Amino acid sequence: MTSPVIPTIRPARPEDVPAVVAMVHELAEYERAPDQCHLTTEQLTSALFSPAPALYGHVAVDAHDQPVGFALWFLNFSTWAGVHGIYLEDLYVRPTARGTGAGRLLLATLADICVRRGYRRLEWSMLDWNPAAGFYASIGAEQMSEWVSYRLSGDALRHLAGQAAAAGTRPNG
8 A cells, every 4th residue: 555645835826726716615615605605716816916915825736736735824913922923714635635744734834934934823713613623733733712703794894894984084095
């Protein structure tokens, strides 16, 4: 029996975008929310490769340089530490590539970026039922039980934005 080929991790390239978009939709299906995923190739291309991108990506590629996993991330900032960190928006490895070390290598790549750039932390969120919790614990990640995530979207987001506009505090841009 041969061991699985260890994928290579590299920054995402424009030609990877269709595969990454397909995997984002696979992730949405896995997370039981395919109807909530509307990402297009054009949107991701613009986000990753605009002149001043705010989103970054890495892919795990197989021996044929085909993406089998990805990590999409952006910078956050700790006002207490006074330095940036990385927020991992999504990490996904196709079922056929699981067990190859692709997920660990994607996270290790982001950890390396943090260390080399002097960032203090690598953070992400996951659904409470996701079996990856055991994997995350095995690499030393700690669940932040005292922090609760909040999200403002849809009508509530528009309603609050309207209050800024009504108060005349709308910033330029």
